[in-house]
Every structure is written in C-alpha cells, then in structure tokens.
Amino acid sequence: EGENRSKYSIIIAGRNFGCGSSREHAPAALQIAGVKAVVAQSYARIFYRNAVDGGFLVPLETDEPLHTVIKTGDRVVIDLDEATLEHVPTQKVYRLKPIGDVEAIVRSGGIFEYARRAGMIPSGAEKA
Template sequence: MDSIIQGKAYVLGKNIDTDQIIPAEHLVYSLSDPEEVKLYGKYALSGVPTAEAGLPEGNRPFVEDGKFESEYSIIIAGPNFGCGSSREHAPFSLQVAGAKAIVAESYARIFYRNCVDGGFVIPYETAEALNKTVLTGDELKIDVENNTIANLTQEKTYTLKPLGDVYNIVMAGGIFAYAKKENLMGS
C-alpha cells in the first residue's frame, strides 16, 4: 500500500457545500456510463463562487475548460467542508476529477461518511487553517503513516489528525469492499 499522496494543492475557503462541489444541474448524468461519468469530473467544484474560493492569480478553476480531470489532486479547505445536501455525487465528482485527498479543518458529517463509505477521497482533518497559508498550485506531500502534510513549495510541514481505519477503507474502495476484504461480512 502506497502511504504517500503527492500533488498540487487547490485551496478553498470555509463552508464549501455540496451544491458548490457538484451543482444540482449536473446530477443528471449516468453513474454507470463511462462517458457520462467523466462529466462529474468536468463539473467538480464548478459551483464555487470566486469570492469564497479565495484563489490566487485569477481564481483558477478546479478543472480547466474542455478537460475532465484536474491538475490538482489535494484540496485544502477551511471548516465545514461538504455541508448542504447529503448527495454522494459530491465526493464521487471529486474522485472522478482526480482528487486523492481533502485536508479541511472540519467536515459535514454526511459528506465525510460518503467519502469513506464510497471509497472516493481521503478526508483528512487538521487543527490548523492551512487554507490561510497554502497557495493553489503549491506542491504537497501527505505522509499517511506519519500523519503529516509537507508543503514542498514553501518548505513547511504540518500535522494531520490520524485517520484510523479510514485510509484502508477508502483504499479498499469503500466500506463494503473493505468488509469483504477483511472477511467481516457473514456468508
């Protein structure tokens, strides 16, 4: 199991809700048709108002126009990430867009559970307001075993709250895949 997640940061503010993560008008695509699934990636985080996003250098979109995947694989956010409705499409769209991890001060409970239960994206928590120091485009490296995130661009390292079994569940593909892999399901 690879315990390092490395990639570019995409920095957001606080209270990013599920309508901002995947706007309701994009919930019409099939979850089983590979061509339509790509559209969830294309429209991931397309509902974030630029004033709330706090993005430098012209408020760069998460996914560039005409693309289906983002160049950013680690999302840095403030408190209450994923608030709003309970749609599972939100963490799914981030996964389709190429996000590997989210590091936020806190999460809406249902969004956090959807990330883990569906095996979509690793939801890390931090006690520090990293969205105030990390910049969009910074190169980050998460060390899962040591619960740290290094900003390679700024040469700073921060502590993350331990994941417990969350990492293994997400990496297995979700709660049911994990239970099956660990022989936790009765026959």
C-alpha cells in the same frame, strides 16, 4: 473523457467542507475530477461518511487553517504514516489528525468491499 479532470489531486479547505451535500455524488464527482484527498479543518459529517463509505477519497483533518497559507498550485506532500503535510515551497510541516482505518476503507473501494475483504460479510462467490 478527461476534460473535467483537475491537474490538482489535493484540495486544501477550511471548516465544514462538504456542507450541503447529502448524497454520495459530491465525493464521487471529486474523485472523477481526479481528487485523491481533501485536507480541511472540519467536514460536514455526511460528506465525510460518504467520502469514506463509498471509497471516493481520503478526508484528512488538521487544526491549522492551511487554506490561508497554501495557495492553488503549491506543491504539498502528505505522509499518511506520519500524519503530516509538508508545504514544499516553505518546507513547513503541519500535523494532520490520525485517520485510523479510513485509508484502508478508501483503498479497498468503500465500506462494503473493505468488510468483504476482512471477512465481515460474505462475497458474492460464497453464495451456494
């Protein structure tokens, strides 16, 4: 265990990240590899939904082509409250698109656990 974990927890990508992955295995594999967030210009919708619904990782979006500026190993700091990403080597701060309830869903472990915690669906303990 641990051999397939990356030392990097954030992926910086371009457009249509996750294209071609129609199952939850793609974001699950990234999570197992240690990825906590992906910052991309856009996502394949099914990848985005699978990442959020399964609670695998936080998909963040930006209008900036950050993959042309940020290189592997560069340190970045993401502030979800302010919706910003700081590229530490240059101290430049980039805007991210607001993520709404996405963070809460991912932190809950997925859409079903989020709904249970919010009282939208009963938990297994409530069955008579």
